[in-house]
Amino acid sequence: MQLTDEKLELAVGRTLQTGVLLAAVVVLIGGVMFLIHAPAGPRPDYSHFHGVAAHLRTPTGIWHGILRGDAESVIQLGLLLLIATPVVRVILAGVGFLMERDQLYAWVSVMVLAVLLYSLWHIQ
């Protein structure tokens, strides 16, 4: 059982690394676009909180932004991919427990996943 655990963990770890790398590349592409299109003059003021523009807060808004060629939306897509990597880890671990016929920990994974999905449900 220990060996299977280790193999499973390693596979999960590699998946996570790939996910982070992909997210970083998307953020970098968005960042280059952002800096090319950045208006001349002083940087945006972050010292007062207004919250970012509404279209940068939902997956649909971000998607429409990307179709318009909006650089900030591309960065936000990368960040969404990043937020998804731990969720994928929990799903993969749960599947792994099922394959090991460890029902107890498959249910533990489902509980963690439920909390994560509850939080992500906010960004609909």
Place this chain on the structure above:
Amino acid sequence: MSSAEFSGILFFSSVLAGLLGALTGLGGGVVIVPLLTLVFHVDIRYAIGASLVSVIATSSGAAAAYVREGFSNIRIGMFLEIATTLGAVFGAYLTTRVPTEAIGIVFGLVLLYSAVASYKGKHSNEGLLTTSGLAGMLRLRGSFPCEGKEVEYVAQRVPAGFGLMFSAGTLSGLLGIGSGAVKVLAMDQAMGLPFKVSTTTSNFMIGVTAAASAGIYLSRGYISPGLSMPVMLGVLAGSLTGAKILVHANVKTLRTVFAVVIVVMGIEMIINSVMGKL
């Protein structure tokens, strides 16, 4: 300062934060918020958003390396993640309701604690074998290689560890940090797990915990792409480089310097919060 200059300075500061965080084991995320608020006068809510994103990147990016060492315990981690994710959701809600001055003061105290925790206490790599009902039922046990032999261990005081993990999650969601110091406290001190198992399992849990508050942050507009982009890329690059050179470096002096920096930042965050300047 133009957007390009600002992004450049933020990127290099974040590389440094990630590098120092990985080398000293204190984590880069813990200095991002004070850096952004104290040095660059960014509102603490934007700072927390950018910090949380970089915490997820570091944790997921280093996951494979920790697994390869064979110390982390996936079952203990997953079980405790029920507590940390619930705490993180609670913490993220608190962030939207608590005044920013209070967040700043709590942040300062956590910084002071993190610096002290890196020094105090004896860290044992021995395993305890007393099995209580809960630890037996949930199979919260394992073994890890230490100096050529397998050391076996069983989790102690499970309810206390679970409760502390909820607090760690709450702090993570409230402050946008990994709160690794509190997670290690729960596993190493409360549950009596070997130190190496505690630190690696904690690193593995940080990303999942942070993801639980990220959805709420995003929907509230805390995650600013212009700020998060240089911070996330910088911290990720810095921490991955730091993890690679860690084996060759003598980090004792560096650790002291970084701990002092964190203490100064902690005090400054508390003073600025009390005076309403944050």
